[in-house]
Amino acid sequence: MATPYRQFLKKVLNKEIDLDSDTLRATLHTSSYTPDLTAHDYVDDLTNELATGGGYTAGGVALTGVAVTVTAANSWATVAAVSTSYTVGKVVRPSVGNGFVYRAVTAGTSGASAPTWPTVVGQTVTDGTVTWECFGAAVLAIDWDDPTWPAPFTAGPFRYLVVHDHTPATDATRPLVSLTDFGSNQTGGSGPFSSALDSQGAFLIGLP
Incomplete structure (x- = not known):
């Protein structure tokens, strides 16, 4: 990226x-x-x-x-998956939308079950060997x-x-x-x- x-x-x-x-x-x-x-x-x-x-x-x-697009968190296409490899920068939403998306700040493999996702922008959570950061309530993508x-x-x-x-x-x-x-x-x-x-x-x- x-x-x-x-x-x-x-x-x-x-x-x-x-x-x-x-x-x-x-x-x-x-x-x-x-x-x-x-x-x-x-x-x-x-x-x-x-x-x-x-x-x-x-x-x-x-x-x-x-192209420039803005996508609300719960409409973000990439859903977090368990036991999956993620690179730094990848952005996901929880399988049950909570109004936020999360960006991988440490690469790794997600755990066998979903983490408790934080809902304050900037907070992080460990998921297996991946560290996710609460990225926002929407994503502006430039492509x-x-x-x-x-x-x-x-x-x-x-x-x-x-x-x-x-x-x-x-x-x-x-x-x-x-x-x-x-x-x-x-x-x-x-x-x-x-x-x-x-x-x-x-x-x-x-x-x-």
């Missing part, structure tokens, strides 16, 4: 980003870029983007299918189609994928949206390269 830059919501509220109409682009960056999710807010804070070559074009690719570079793609190595709003005129005014850390250097293998998003969305924001 992508991680939003921390000033992203500020840029939306300041009307610097319009997710319904602006063009978002994804760029690839080497491990020499040091992300600062709090301080970095515009494209001119980025460094070490891949150069044009090997199927990559500097400036990245435009994203398609950008887009998987960024894809067509074959033959041999560019690299790169470690980060950054999404930004490309509609403003200059890099100093193009807000950063999110960061994906692949965890290690990646290099294209001559086929297409696609960064697969989590099925729940590019990133999720809990709403009280």
Whole structure:
């Protein structure tokens, strides 16, 4: 799951980003870029983007299918299951809705029976080896189609994928949206390269 830059919501509220109409682009960056999710807010804070070559074009690719949805907790599609593996960031609702959703903050396997779910946002509960945090009474999901570079793609190595709003005129005014850390250097293998998003969305924001 992508991680939003921390000033992203500020840029939306300041009307610097319009997710319904602006063009978002994804760029690839080497491990020499040091992300600062709090301080970095515009494209001119980025460094070490891949150069044009090997199927990559500097400036990245435009994203398609950008969508923003708000879902009430009891209507959230993913229901918590027992004895199931969960990764960090996965959001679930109890099998019997209680008006809240829960985000995994520690990965693991859920227990053989459901925990007693807390109903105060920010409180946590242990469920087997998973730790759940009460995430909110609704979920705002921001999503887009998987960024894809067509074959033959041999560019690299790169470690980060950054999404930004490309509609403003200059890099100093193009807000950063999110960061994906692949965890290690990646290099294209001559086929297409696609960064697969989590099925729940590019990133999720809990709403009280």
